Amino acid sequence: MDNAAVLALFDRDMREGARPDGPGARVERVGAVVRRTAPGHGWNGILWSALTAADADAVIAEQIAYFTELGRKFEWKLYGHDLPADLGQRLVAAGFTPEPEETLMAGESAALTLGAGPPEGVRLVPVTDRAGVDLVAGVHERAFGADASWLRGQLLDQLADFPGTVVAVLALAGDEPVSAARLEMAPGARFAGLWGGGTVPGRRGRGIYRALVAHRARVAADRGYRYLQVDASDRSRPILERLGFTPLTTTTPYLYAPVR
Incomplete structure (x- = not known):
C-alpha cells in the first residue's frame, strides 16, 4: 500500500470532501476549514483545515465564535x-x-488477515434495537470508564434514520456483554471507519477485539469499501498491525467547551 497516496486520499474523501452522515448533520466548507455540525447527540467539530501561520489564530477564533x-x-x-x-x-x-x-491506521480490505473468529464461548451478535444499544452503551462505560449517554443517543438516531451507515455488534460470553464495536460507512466514500472497540476488564487479551475487527472488516469489504481506517490507541495498534493495518499519521482531538 502506498501510504502517502492513501493518506492523501483519506484527506480528500473523509476530511476535505466529507459528506453528511447522520440525522440533521451538516458539513460545510468555510474558508480554510471544513466543519460538521449536528444537533442532539451528533458530533460537532473541525474535520479539515488548510491554515498558515499568518491566518491560523484568526480562523481558530472564528470557529470558537461560531460554535459558541x-x-x-x-x-x-x-x-x-x-x-x-x-x-x-x-x-x-x-x-x-x-x-x-x-x-x-488504514488497510486495504482485500489485503487484511480476516480469519479471526471469536474465542470459544463468545459469540458476536448484531445490534438492531434499543435493547441492543443499551447493552453497547453499558459495555462502553465498563470498558472505557466514561459516560456513554452520547453514544446511546447517537446510535439510536443512526439506526432509526441512517441504518445503512452504521453496523454495531456485541460480543457475548454466555449472556454477558463483554465487548462492543461499530462500523461507520459514509455514503460514497472509499473508507469505512472502525470505532468504539472496547472490551471490559477481565476479558481482555483473549482475541475478542481482534474478532470484532475481522467481523467488521468483512462487512465493509462485502459492501464495497476498499479501505478501512481506525484511530488506534497504543493498546489496539499492535493487534491492528498483525491484521495488516498500516500507520499513516497521528491524530489528536482538541476539545472546546463554550463558556456559559
Whole structure:
C-alpha cells in the first residue's frame, strides 16, 4: 500500500470532501476549514483545515465564535501532518484541551488477515434495537470508564434514520456483554471507519477485539469499501498491525467547551 497516496486520499474523501452522515448533520466548507455540525447527540467539530501561520489564530477564533453562538461543545480533529506545525499549541492557547494522541491506521480490505473468529464461548451478535444499544452503551462505560449517554443517543438516531451507515455488534460470553464495536460507512466514500472497540476488564487479551475487527472488516469489504481506517490507541495498534493495518499519521482531538 502506498501510504502517502492513501493518506492523501483519506484527506480528500473523509476530511476535505466529507459528506453528511447522520440525522440533521451538516458539513460545510468555510474558508480554510471544513466543519460538521449536528444537533442532539451528533458530533460537532473541525474535520479539515488548510491554515498558515499568518491566518491560523484568526480562523481558530472564528470557529470558537461560531460554535459558541450555537452553544455547542466541539472538537478540532488535528492530524500529525496538518499545518502550521504548531497548530496544536495554538489551539491550546485558544482554550482547547487535548485528548490522548492516537494513530491513524488504514488497510486495504482485500489485503487484511480476516480469519479471526471469536474465542470459544463468545459469540458476536448484531445490534438492531434499543435493547441492543443499551447493552453497547453499558459495555462502553465498563470498558472505557466514561459516560456513554452520547453514544446511546447517537446510535439510536443512526439506526432509526441512517441504518445503512452504521453496523454495531456485541460480543457475548454466555449472556454477558463483554465487548462492543461499530462500523461507520459514509455514503460514497472509499473508507469505512472502525470505532468504539472496547472490551471490559477481565476479558481482555483473549482475541475478542481482534474478532470484532475481522467481523467488521468483512462487512465493509462485502459492501464495497476498499479501505478501512481506525484511530488506534497504543493498546489496539499492535493487534491492528498483525491484521495488516498500516500507520499513516497521528491524530489528536482538541476539545472546546463554550463558556456559559
